[in-house]
Structures are given as C-alpha cells and as structure tokens.
Amino acid sequence: MAQITLDGIGHAYGGDPKTEADYALKPIHHVWEAGKAYALLGPSGCGKTTLLNIISGLVIPSHGRLLFGDRDVTRLPTERRNIAQVFQFPVIYDTMTVAENLAFPLVNRGVARPRIDARVGEIAAMLDLTADLKRRARGLTADAKQKISLGRGLVRSDVSAVLFDEPLTVIDPALKWELRSKLKAVHRALDLLMIYVTHDQVEALTFADKVVVMNDGRAVQIGTPAELFERPEHTFVGYFIGSPGMNLLRGEVAGAEARVDGHVLPLGAAYPALPQGMAVTLGIRPDYATLTAGDGLPVTVTRVDDLGRKRLAHASLGGGQSVVATVPHGMGVETGPARLRLDPGKIHVYVDERRVAGRDLVGRAA
Amino acid sequence: MDSRVWDNRAWLFVVPVMAFVLFSSLIPMMTVVNYSFQDSMGQNSFFWNGPGWFQNLLDPTTAVGARFQGALLRNFAFSFTVLAIEIPLGIAVALCIPKSGWRVGAVLVAIALPLLIPYNVVGTIWQLFSRTDIGLLGVALGRSGVPFNVTQNAGSAWAVIVLMDVWHWTSMVALLCYAGLKAIPDAYYQAARIDGANRWSVFRNIELPKLRKVLVIAMLLRFMGSFMIYTEPFTVTGGGPGEDTSFLSIDLVKMALGQVDLGNAAAYSLVYNLITLTVCWMFFTYTTHADSKDVA
Known part of the structure; x- marks a missing residue:
C-alpha cells in the first residue's frame, strides 16, 4: 500500500x-x-x-x-x-x-x-x-x-x-x-x-x-x-456542487463593496488588488441569500418553489439578473416586491472563472 | 361490461396464407402420406397396405430396413464429424478476426466467399479438385504416395466430403461467433485484466459462456444442413464408392426416383422428416429451457 x-x-x-x-x-x-x-x-x-x-x-x-x-x-x-x-x-x-x-x-x-x-x-x-x-x-x-x-x-x-x-x-x-x-x-x-x-x-x-x-x-x-x-x-464548482447551484452575478467590485444592477452590496473582504470598478462575477449560494422581513435589497419575487423541506424564491434584481434565495421558515411569501439579504461573508469574487482571495476586514472572516 | 363485437370475419385475412400453405406443404405432404399407407400396381389403382411400409423400413432385417439404417448411421456420423470440426474451428477463426480497422471488412468478405457459392458448384469444385488425373489435390496426394481415390476408397471419399463441408460452412459458424464476440462489452475484458486472468481463462470464463446462445444456433443450423445434405456429396461421389457415402437424402432419391419404389420411399421420407423435426424440437426446448433458467 x-x-x-x-x-x-x-x-x-x-x-x-x-x-x-x-x-x-x-x-x-x-x-x-x-x-x-x-x-x-x-x-x-x-x-x-x-x-x-x-x-x-x-x-x-x-x-x-x-x-x-x-x-x-x-x-x-x-x-x-x-x-x-x-x-x-x-x-x-x-x-x-x-x-x-x-x-x-x-x-x-x-x-x-x-x-x-x-x-x-x-x-x-x-x-x-x-x-x-x-x-x-x-x-x-x-x-x-x-x-x-x-x-x-x-x-x-x-x-x-x-x-x-x-x-x-x-x-x-x-x-x-x-x-x-x-x-x-x-x-x-x-x-x-x-x-x-x-x-x-x-x-x-x-x-x-x-x-x-x-x-x-x-x-x-x-x-x-x-x-x-x-x-x-x-x-x-460553484454551480455544479449544491442543489440548486451557486448564484453567479455580473457586477463590479470596488474595495469592500460590489455593485450589481445598481445595488450596492457590502462584501466580507476587501479587494484592493482589483482595479476600481473592474467587471467581475460574484457568487453566493442560495443558502446564504435569504428573503427577509427587515432591511435588505429591494427585489421582485417572480416564482417560489416549495421543495417541502425548504422553499426557494427566484428574486429579480431589476437589471435583468436574478437570484435564487432561501425563504426562512414561517415567513409568508408571494410573488411581488420583497427584501433580500445576502450574507457578505459568503459572497465570493471571481475573475476569469477563478476565485480571487480578498484581504480580511478586521473582525470578519473571509 | 364487454363491448367487444362478435365477428369472425377477421379470419378472412388468414385465408391467403392458408391457401399458400395448403398448396406448398399440406397437399404434397398428404400425397406422401397417401403413398406411405397404400400400394399401387400402376394404372392409378391403389390398395391399402396399413403400416406395412413403415414396419418394413424400421426392421433392419429387411433389405429396405438395412439400407435405411445404414444411411441413417452414416448420416449421423457425418453430422457429428462436421460439427466436431466446424464448431471449434469456427470459434478459433472468429477469435482471429480483427476487431477494428479496414482489415475487418477484407477478412469478413474473404471468409464469407464460400457461403456465396451454389451447392452444386461447390460439389463440382471439389470433384475436380480431388480427381487423381487432373485434380490438384488428387494428383498431389497420388505423387506423394498417399493411397487416395475418391471413386474406389471409402476413406478418401469421406475425407473429401468432410473437408468440403468444413470448407463450405465453417465460415458461417465463424461469422456467427464473430458477431457474438463483438457483442461482449469491453468492460469484461478490462475486468479480466484487472482480475489477472490469462488468455485461456478469458476464453473459458468470458468468451465461451457469452457465445453459448450463438453456438446453439450454429449447431442447430449446421446439424440441419449436414443432416439434409444432398447436392454436394452427390456431385462428388454419387453416394459411392458402393453405398459408403449414401446419406439419407441420396438414398431416398435413389429409392423414389431411381427405383420408383413409392411406398417404401414415402414411409422413408416421413420417418426422415420426423427425425429432423425431433432434433429441432430437442434443440428448441433445450435453448428455451436454458434461457428460463437464467431468469429464475
């Protein structure tokens, strides 16, 4: 052996x-x-x-x-x-x-x-x-x-x-x-x-x-x-592993923030190595994108899939891109306007399909 | 609630086939059956002979019975001999045929050639081939001192007839086996390599078992072909020397057409037919039985 x-x-x-x-x-x-x-x-x-x-x-x-x-x-x-x-x-x-x-x-x-x-x-x-x-x-x-x-x-x-x-x-x-x-x-x-x-x-x-x-x-x-x-x-790997796969969004990154379809998303890490405003792909798993009753991105829910064990909402960001998001237990949801929360620490940045490592922000995990 | 309509007119569709079968098989067959139970002195007058012809045929102490028994034994010996040669040889040839590339087509065509030659031409080829005055085989054997003469020596006649059948029909066995071999998935060979099996073991444990069904068919076809053989040996030896290569069909034709012994010949052909059917049935039940054992 x-x-x-x-x-x-x-x-x-x-x-x-x-x-x-x-x-x-x-x-x-x-x-x-x-x-x-x-x-x-x-x-x-x-x-x-x-x-x-x-x-x-x-x-x-x-x-x-x-x-x-x-x-x-x-x-x-x-x-x-x-x-x-x-x-x-x-x-x-x-x-x-x-x-x-x-x-x-x-x-x-x-x-x-x-x-x-x-x-x-x-x-x-x-x-x-x-x-x-x-x-x-x-x-x-x-x-x-x-x-x-x-x-x-x-x-x-x-x-x-x-x-x-x-x-x-x-x-x-x-x-x-x-x-x-x-x-x-x-x-x-x-x-x-x-x-x-x-x-x-x-x-x-x-x-x-x-x-x-x-x-x-x-x-x-x-x-x-x-x-x-x-x-x-x-x-x-993002979209092949996981069911459904990772959400992949076109956007731009600037420091510790990203811009997607006009929305500004805070990121879990800073990307000083990438030029300001560079076009990138952002990835986040549906498990870390949740609809919320509180603060969040304004989105439009176009469809809800009830899988029994969990519910998934297809939420349009308004600029032609959409995100598959988890609907929390007990939350009522219908198609129409809703609020979406993306866990900043779970958003990954990809350039040419490959992940770019960011610099940790103080007090946060990458 | 059964809403089906009671209407038997659909049977009309079967009528053409029935008519065809009637004229192609049943009526000729019944003529033979008629002859086998009656005797005739000519002038189209018949009288009842009961099972007389059959008793005569199946009793080896009578002249006809002895002829029949001799031909039957010779025929079984011939079938057994050619099967014993053609089946192993066919498998061996199939194993040697390349599996891919342009050579496959060339080899398959070359192998199939003997199958495309008409029976009496095959007989003529071998008759000429084995002649001791102008035949390549006959002359060569004669010059090398081997006692060889198809018209006088029973051993020579048998050797030529067996060789001719092997030459003519081994190709069919080989082609069937080749198809069977091609159907074995690569994974079997790969698994055998992983398991460390040698070439013999691969043949014994993978190829031969997978060829079982194809081989049963090949054996059935070759048994029938050799058991009913007529044209080729008749062209080469005419049944001789003496009666030494008179197989059932050759003997039957002599009796029916040469001696116009219709009663005996009719009983002869019915018994011949029954033997063929029985062997077919045995093969068939064996294969279906073996298949059902697979599922169980």
Whole structure:
C-alpha cells in the first residue's frame, strides 16, 4: 500500500496534442494519499474515467509519469499494477458461483486456498452475499451482480488502490444509500486508497474524504466537501456542487463593496488588488441569500418553489439578473416586491472563472 | 361490461396464407402420406397396405430396413464429424478476426466467399479438385504416395466430403461467433485484466459462456444442413464408392426416383422428416429451457 502520484499526467487520444483543447485530460499534478477515500466528480465527458483508466493501466497516458510509492508504473500493464477496479455495469463470470467469482482475482494470483476462503467469506459478509455464495452468479439480479463486482474489487487485500467507475449506476435508488454507506464502512475497515468516479455530487460528497471536481479535462478544485461548498475556487464548482447551484452575478467590485444592477452590496473582504470598478462575477449560494422581513435589497419575487423541506424564491434584481434565495421558515411569501439579504461573508469574487482571495476586514472572516 | 363485437370475419385475412400453405406443404405432404399407407400396381389403382411400409423400413432385417439404417448411421456420423470440426474451428477463426480497422471488412468478405457459392458448384469444385488425373489435390496426394481415390476408397471419399463441408460452412459458424464476440462489452475484458486472468481463462470464463446462445444456433443450423445434405456429396461421389457415402437424402432419391419404389420411399421420407423435426424440437426446448433458467 502506498500513495499514488500523478506527475504531470495528461492524455490526448491519438497523441500529439497541438492545443489545450486536444487533451482529454489536461496535465495534472496530484498525490493520492494511502488509506484515503477520494471522489472524482464531474459531468459526462470531463475526463474522469480517462484519469481512472490511466491509474489502472487500461489507458497509457500520452504525457507525464505515474508513481505507485516510488515505483514508476506509467507503462506497466494493468495485470502487473496491483490495482482493483469496479466498472459501471456489473461484470460477472456467468459460469461461476458467487464464491468462485469473488475468489477469481485471488485464484489467478496463486493465493493459498485457506486464505482465499477466509477472504471471500469476509468480503461476502461485508456485502451481505453470504447466503448467495453457493449460487450461480448468472441468475442473480443486477443489484446482486454489481455487489459481486464490488466484492471482486475489494477481495485483494494488498492492492495499491481500489477504483470505482460510477459503480452504483445500475443500482436501485433505495439500495444505493445502503451500498454507499456500506462502501464507506468497507473503506474504514480495509484502510485502502479508494478512488470513486461519479457525476452525482451526493454520492461524491458522502463517500469521499476529498473530492476532485473535474470539468473539460481539468481538475478545477480538490478539497473536502465543506471546502467545495463554502469556498468554491471556480465558478464551475460553484454551480455544479449544491442543489440548486451557486448564484453567479455580473457586477463590479470596488474595495469592500460590489455593485450589481445598481445595488450596492457590502462584501466580507476587501479587494484592493482589483482595479476600481473592474467587471467581475460574484457568487453566493442560495443558502446564504435569504428573503427577509427587515432591511435588505429591494427585489421582485417572480416564482417560489416549495421543495417541502425548504422553499426557494427566484428574486429579480431589476437589471435583468436574478437570484435564487432561501425563504426562512414561517415567513409568508408571494410573488411581488420583497427584501433580500445576502450574507457578505459568503459572497465570493471571481475573475476569469477563478476565485480571487480578498484581504480580511478586521473582525470578519473571509 | 364487454363491448367487444362478435365477428369472425377477421379470419378472412388468414385465408391467403392458408391457401399458400395448403398448396406448398399440406397437399404434397398428404400425397406422401397417401403413398406411405397404400400400394399401387400402376394404372392409378391403389390398395391399402396399413403400416406395412413403415414396419418394413424400421426392421433392419429387411433389405429396405438395412439400407435405411445404414444411411441413417452414416448420416449421423457425418453430422457429428462436421460439427466436431466446424464448431471449434469456427470459434478459433472468429477469435482471429480483427476487431477494428479496414482489415475487418477484407477478412469478413474473404471468409464469407464460400457461403456465396451454389451447392452444386461447390460439389463440382471439389470433384475436380480431388480427381487423381487432373485434380490438384488428387494428383498431389497420388505423387506423394498417399493411397487416395475418391471413386474406389471409402476413406478418401469421406475425407473429401468432410473437408468440403468444413470448407463450405465453417465460415458461417465463424461469422456467427464473430458477431457474438463483438457483442461482449469491453468492460469484461478490462475486468479480466484487472482480475489477472490469462488468455485461456478469458476464453473459458468470458468468451465461451457469452457465445453459448450463438453456438446453439450454429449447431442447430449446421446439424440441419449436414443432416439434409444432398447436392454436394452427390456431385462428388454419387453416394459411392458402393453405398459408403449414401446419406439419407441420396438414398431416398435413389429409392423414389431411381427405383420408383413409392411406398417404401414415402414411409422413408416421413420417418426422415420426423427425425429432423425431433432434433429441432430437442434443440428448441433445450435453448428455451436454458434461457428460463437464467431468469429464475
């Protein structure tokens, strides 16, 4: 078990990229620490599966080096890399029983029979497959088949990492929660490095210690779920994480104030580095924009969505831009004029899609 | 409240098909059935013979019974032999066909060529090929000292006929298997690499199980094809030497058209037909049964 280092790993299918856009995966430096759970999160086609396949050796990267510990494995074939991978759709060996399926990776590596049996029993117990061990794998449901695939990924105790490529896609929603927490428990029990690819933010945020958000072949932010939520470094992270995503407003910034559609907003930090009146994007999550009965920006509510657990109001700022805001519990709201409060400390300033760090104002957190 | 109208006129739509089936199958079939229970002395006069022809046919001590049994055994031996060669060979060929690139088209066309040749042309090609005076195979074998003569040596005749069937039909098995192999998702191969499976293990645990259904179809088609074979062996050997390559259809044609032994030939063809149907039914129930086991 060792950490995995991506040393400038990049990939262009067909090789020889002329421009940035030719990369399916733009060169990235990152260290995956042993024993941690990571998620690769991003929309379809953002390069996350390519990155996963590079780690497992199914794709050989066109650029950079891949290190397992200190060992350079960039050009090593999959079978010599000591890595486990679980795919999006269940892969089972039809003619074998569940137990034989789970034992297969161990049998191929010549592990002694008693150790195989012990390990298979252990993994089957973790995944609730014990009762099915003697059954033919072919006749089982898709859920059970995917559990077998997961089990085959977890059965080797000496792997450098276990990679999951959207493993819960075919699983029934109710069972998804259960399997996800099971995977989390398995991770704690086995202490393996796990990398989990998904486009589902809930899956990523609940599973992982750290999430790598990817977009367009680039890792745009790597951080804990809380960091991604509270301080998105990129506007993409802002609107991709959170449901609904972050409000992004065009405006101008001047010192510790911003101007949006004629309104002046106080900010939680000062931006002396930015020229006065520079055009920027301001980001604030709907959770920190609330309608209020007291003082606030004059807005016009155009629509209210009642989600049961909370209510969201779409509030027009008057200049063509609008904000999704939370309606506090117990507050009556109708379409029409209302007052909006934006938490100054939670407003982020973005230039060219990237967050600009401000200088803390005395007595306030950035 | 049932508001459906009781009207059976829709059956009229079925009438054309019924008429077609009547003239294409039922009437000819019933003629054969008629012959199989009657005897005739010519002049269109028939008299009832009961199950006589059938008893005759199924009793190996009679001349006709012995002929039938011989042809049946030869036919099963032939079908078994060509299946035992064509199925494994077809799988092997399919595994060697490239999966992508321009070579796929070239290879598939080359492989499909034998399938496009008419049966009697295939027979003629092999008849000429194996002649000991001008045939490439016959002359080459003769010069190298191998005792080879299709018209005199039963072993030679069988070898040529089996080789010819393998040449003609392995392509079909290969194409079916190739389609089956193409349908296996890449994830299976990737998972096998991750699991550390070797090439044999991939074939044994992924490819062969996934080809099961395609192989059952290939076996059914090749069994039927070889069990009802007529033109090709007839063109090459005419059923000889002696009776050594007289399969059921060849023997039946001799009996019906050569000897005009209509009663025996009618019983012969009905029993032949029943054997074919039975084997078809066995294959069919096996596949449907195996499928329903999958779901359970």
